[in-house]
Amino acid sequence: MSHISKRNRLVLDAIIRLHHRGASAPLKRILAKTHASDLAQILSLLPPNEALEVFHAIEDTHQAADCLSELDPELRERILRETPAEALFPVLHELPPDDLTDLIAEQDPELAERLMEGLDETSQEEVEELLQYAADTAGGIMTTDVFALPEDMSVEDAVEALRGLSDVEMVFYLYVVDTGKRLLGVISLRQLLLARPEQRLAEIMNPRVIRVRTDDDQEEVARLVEQYRILAIPVVDEAGQLCGVVTMDDIVDVIQDETTEDMLKMAGTDEAEMSTQSPLKIMQIRLPWLFAAFLGGLAATAVIDHFEGLLARLLALSAFLPIVMGMAGNVGTQSATVAVRSLATGHLDLSQARGYILKELWVGLMLGVIYGIALALASLWLFGDPDLGTIVGLTILTNMTGAAVIAIILPMVFHRIGADPAIATGPFVTTAIDILGVSNYFLIASVILKVL
C-alpha cells in the first residue's frame, strides 16, 4: 500500500462510483486512460472481489499485463486463479518473458503448471529457459526479448527490422551477432539513424561490448551498469552466445532489493518481513536472530555474576554498565555500517584493509580519549571516587577503540570468506562486542581495585 496521489484518489473514487452503478462503458473509458502502474495501486485499494471485476473491465491486454505485473502478489494470484483462460492468456502473452517467468515462479506448483500449459509454445520455451537460472543471477533477471541482427545486414534492413518489432520491451541498443549467435558488437538506435542506409552493421558497430554471463551475480551486473552508465547490458552464455538483456529498470529493482536485504540483515531480521502482514510470521522471522542476543546477554550475566565480589565492594560499578556498553556499541555500529555500505557500493577495497583498520583505530582512540575523560570527570563529580573515575574512563577508552576496530575488521572478513558483511552488524556481533566490553570493564576494575 504505497502512498496514493490526489489524482489517483479521484480516479479511485470515480471507478468505485461507476462500478457500483454498473456503468460499464464510462468505466472502461476511465480505465483505458489510466496508467497501468496507477491502476495497480488503485486495484490494491479496492475489496478483492471488486478489484477482480474492475481488472476484467480493462480492455487493452497490454495495459492489463503491465498492471498485473505491478499488483500485490495476493491479488495477482487471485486474478490468475479466477480469470477464465480465454481472457487470461491473451494478457499473459503480452508480458515480457522475464516478468512472465517471475509471475509463474511465484505461484504454487499446481497453479504454475496450469499456467504453463495454457501458454503458446514459444512462451513455454522462453519461460522454461529462464526458469533454469538462479533468481539472483544475470540469467534470472534478464529478458530474452533482445533485438539482435546479423553482422552483414545493412543499416536500411536493420531499420526495417526495428519497425517490425512488436513485443520487445524497451529498445535502446541493437546487438550485432555472427551466424552462431555470438555477440560481436553494439549499435545505439541513434547511431543506426545517423548511418548511411547501405552501410553494414559490422562497419558501424562498437565491438567493445560490456557484457555479463548468465551465471554472474545480479550484484555484479548492477555494479557494471552503474559503473559504465549503460541502459542495458547483454547477457551471454559460456559459448559467448547472446541469451538476453538486462535493462536499467531491472537494475533499479536489484539495487533496491540488495539494499533492503543489507539493511534488514544489519538490524537482525530478514527481507521476508517486508512481504508479510502476519505478526506470527514476523515473530518467527525475528526469533532466531534474537536468540544470538539472548545467549550473549546470558553470557554477560555470567561475567557480571563472576565479579559479584567486586560489585558488592563498589556498587556504583553497576550504574555505569549501560553507558559503558552503549558507547562501545554505538561506535561499533558507526564503523560497521560505513564498512558494509562501502563494500556494497564498491568504495572499500580489501587490498587496502590495513589502511582502513588503522583509520578506525585512530577514530576509536580519539573518541575514546574524549569520552573517557568526559565520563571520568562526570563520575568523579557524581560519586567523588577517583578509582571509579579511572575505571570508567579507561573502560570507555579501550572499549570504544576495540569496538571500532572489531567493527571494521568483521565486515571485511565476512566479505573475504564470501559471507554477507551486513550480518557483521547484526545482533550476533553486537552481542560479542557487549560481552567483550563487559569483561574488559570488570577486568580493569579488578586491576584498579587490586582485587585480582
Add this chain to the structure above:
Amino acid sequence: MSHISKRNRLVLDAIIRLHHRGASAPLKRILAKTHASDLAQILSLLPPNEALEVFHAIEDTHQAADCLSELDPELRERILRETPAEALFPVLHELPPDDLTDLIAEQDPELAERLMEGLDETSQEEVEELLQYAADTAGGIMTTDVFALPEDMSVEDAVEALRGLSDVEMVFYLYVVDTGKRLLGVISLRQLLLARPEQRLAEIMNPRVIRVRTDDDQEEVARLVEQYRILAIPVVDEAGQLCGVVTMDDIVDVIQDETTEDMLKMAGTDEAEMSTQSPLKIMQIRLPWLFAAFLGGLAATAVIDHFEGLLARLLALSAFLPIVMGMAGNVGTQSATVAVRSLATGHLDLSQARGYILKELWVGLMLGVIYGIALALASLWLFGDPDLGTIVGLTILTNMTGAAVIAIILPMVFHRIGADPAIATGPFVTTAIDILGVSNYFLIASVILKVL
C-alpha cells in the same frame, strides 16, 4: 578505490610501463582503447603527478571529459588547477551541462570563477541556470540538454533534427513543445521510426507525460521514475515550460545516495564520512551523534544510582542489565529498520498507521512472552530466586513490547513532521529506549520486592 578487475590491472601495468619508458604513441593508443570509466579507476591508482601526465595523454576530448567526471574529487581538482587552459576547456565543453555544473560547484570559489570565465557563453548560461537550483531537487539533478521539437513539425524533419544532434547525452524520448516551449507530449525514438514521414509530431505524441517540477525533491523524482519504469523524466518550471530532463543513470545515483544517507543516519553518523579519509574529520562527524548516547547513558546511570538500595539488597539485578537492555534494543532496531525502509521504498502508508502499530504490538508481545519466560527460567536456574525470575521475565516482556511499539511510532512521527525517519533509529532514540527500559526494570523490581 573501488575493486579493480584483472583486466584493468593489466592495463594499469601497461600504462605505467609505457609512461615510464616515455613511449608516447603506444601509450596514447592504449588510452584510446580503454573505457573512460576504467581510465578513471586506473588514474586513481597512479601517483598524482603521473596521473596528471597520463590524463594529458588522452587525446579524445570526449573520452577525457567522461573520465574527468568519474575521477576522485581530489585528483579532479588537481587536473583542473594544473591543466593549461587551451587543453582544459575543450574537455570541459564536452561535459553535459549537469556534470559541468556539479564539477564547478564542488570547487572553491576562486577556482570555480576561473573555470566559469574560460567557458564559452552558452555553457556559462547553462551552468548559471543550473546553479540556481538546490542540489537535491529535480532542477539540481537535471541536464538542460533536452531533445524537444515543436508540435507542428513533421516526422521526417524530426528524424533530420535527431541526426543533427551532437551533444545530447542520451536520447530515448523526443519531447514535443508548443511555441511557448510548454511541454505537450512525448514520443519514443521507436515510435518516431514507426511513424509515416509526413505525420505531424502532434498526431503521434503521447499527451500524458509524466513530469516533475524543477523544485520537486529528488526522492520524489526517483519514486516516479521507479513507479512508471521510464528511462527519463522531463522537468518543467511553474509555467509548464520544459527546462530539462533527468535520466535513469542520475536516478540510480539518487537512490544510492539517499540509501547511504539513510543507513549512516541510522547508525548515528553522516554520509560525509564516506568521502573523507581523515580520522580527525571522521571523529568530528561522529562526536556529536555519540553525545546523545553519552547524555542518555549518564541518565541511565542516575536511574540505577537512584535504586542503589534495591541493588544492595539484590545484587544479581545488575547481572541482568545487559540482557534486559540488549533484547529491547534489538527488537527496537528490527522494528525501526523495517519502518524506515518501508517508508523509503513507499511500502508504508501513514493512513494505515494504526494497523502497523497493532502489528508491532503483537510481534513485540509474542517475542516478549517467549524470551520473558526463557529468561525467567534461565535466571531461576542460575540464581534459584523466584522473585528475580519474575522481575526479569516481566521486564523482558514489557521492554520488548514497548520497544517494538516505540520503534514503529517514532519513524512515522518523524516522517509526518517532515524529518528524516532514519534518525529515529540513531543513538538518540536507541538511548531513549535504554533509559525507559532501565527505569521500567527497577520499577518492576521495586514492586515485586515491595520496596516502594
